[in-house]
Amino acid sequence: MSIVGNSGYRVLIYSHDTFGLGHLRRCRTIAHALVSRRDDVSVLILSGSPIIGSFEFRSRVDFVRIPGVIKLSNGEYTSLNLNIDVDQILEMRESIIKHTADVFNPDIFIVDKEPLGLRGEVESTLRMLRHRRTRLVMGLRDVMDDPVHLREEWDRKQCVPALAELYDEIWVYGLQEICNPLEGIDLPPGVENKMAYTGYLPRTATQRPTPEHGALGLEEPYYLVTTGGGGDGVNLVDWVISAYEADETIAVPSLVVLGPFMAPAEQKSFMERAEKIDKLSVITFDANVEMLMHNSAGVIAMGGYNTFCEILSFDKPAVIVPRTVPRLEQYVRASAAEKLGLVKMLTEDKGRDPRQMADALHGLISQPKPSHVTVPNLMGGLDRVGDLVDRWLPPQMAAE
Structure with missing residues (x-):
């Protein structure tokens, strides 16, 4: 079977990855699930993780490594490896992200956790893709922080207006019965209607002993x-x-x-x-x-x-x-x-x-x-994400 018409649909995922493995592993799990579900989808992950190359990626999943930064104990950021000013690093990251999105031209852009990216580095890309009518998705884990701290952080970063102005949907990778990640946030009208709780993202073990x-x-x-x-x-x-x-x-x-x-x-x-x-x-x-x-x-x-x-x-x-x-x-x-x-x-x-x-x-x-313990739809996250993607990306015509 071969896809007729174009090279298939494209999904771009942004993972800021200043520290740790959580964001990268979540994005990788979603990417693998999408290409396993459909043979007409390719996924590209934008990540600042210094060890992204240590992970294996399935066919039709690849990554672009942007320069890494790390958050210091005082809340400021610095370059992970390069001996240059953090503002220059952030400028480079923003440029690479936007240029990659421009050339890759995704049908769906999923942003993990940070509505505007690290220090707002994704905002210009979001606005460019919105003008192209790319579907823009905010992906949130089940819990962000306690409501008081999250409200203070998002007010400082001016995240809330982006949820109303830029994003088509907000996917919560959890269950509302366990936690509402935006509890305590004064959301503009219509934002709550964009939220879709998927359930948790199930994992599988690869039989690959080392x-x-x-x-x-x-x-x-x-x-x-x-x-x-x-x-x-x-x-x-x-x-x-x-x-x-x-x-x-x-x-x-x-x-x-x-x-x-x-x-x-x-x-x-x-x-x-x-x-x-x-x-x-x-x-x-x-x-x-x-x-x-x-x-x-x-x-x-x-x-x-x-x-x-x-x-x-x-x-x-x-x-x-x-x-x-x-x-x-x-x-x-x-x-x-x-x-x-x-x-x-x-x-x-x-x-x-x-x-x-x-x-x-x-x-x-x-x-x-x-x-x-029986919790309905506890681990239905990947199937639900696939269903949400299918609503926007109708199956393409295929021929022998």
Whole structure:
């Protein structure tokens, strides 16, 4: 079969990716689902992730890597690798984004999380494509932040007018029963009508074991400890290792994935501590972390969006230790999920008592799986996204 008329439909996805892996992995999941569903769609991802090249992409999915930036503790941005002024970096990024969109000429443009992009870098592209009548979609995870902080941030960035003026639809990759990501935002008339809740985005595990896996000796049941990108995962890893140091009776070993963005000094320290404990294995990064989770007996994680989707997809009992700085996103999600009985949550309110984590590790092996709770359309996100795309992109004529 060959498509007649043109080279097929084109979907462009923007992922600003200043830090971590969450945005990139979500966009990649959506891209793969779209090309798997339809053979007349190609997807191009715009990303600032420095490790996007470490991931595999399916046929008809590709990426453009824009210069990376990183957010400092004071809220300012700086270049990730280049020794040039951040304003120049942002100017370059905006130019690359707009030129790519101009040439690629997408039928649909999906912007992940930031309505105007990093420091407004996508606004000119949005206006150009709107003039061409490209369908413009704002994609939001289930939880953005607590309402007070989100309102302050979006007022400062002038995001709300963009939802009314520029976007055709707002896709929320979650369920309204769990969270409304725009709760507390004073939305202009008509914006709420643009919102479509898709359900969570299911994940699959690729049967692609690496030599490193075999060297870890993971045949026996193990827990997966994952920090996502790892840049803010130090407390979680320290707590888990401290539990094994304090309690030699924890029966199930753990595989700790530190994350590629954890500081090298922290990585080295954790690896040295773990070498003294038979029941701990530590690796820095695995682009196929879904397979590690699929094979695990349970998960200890911070509870970012992608990890939460994987826990539900692979039906793993989980202990979530959410971060609360600089956002409450993970805490809001974990609290709602715990109330539904999907996961258990530990917080650092009273410090990181090794005995508390040890108790959680003892109990995780017998903790009920998420599937013991019935939540309608919980994992219907990719099918719903496909349906939303189909409404705008009618099947093209095909011939032998």
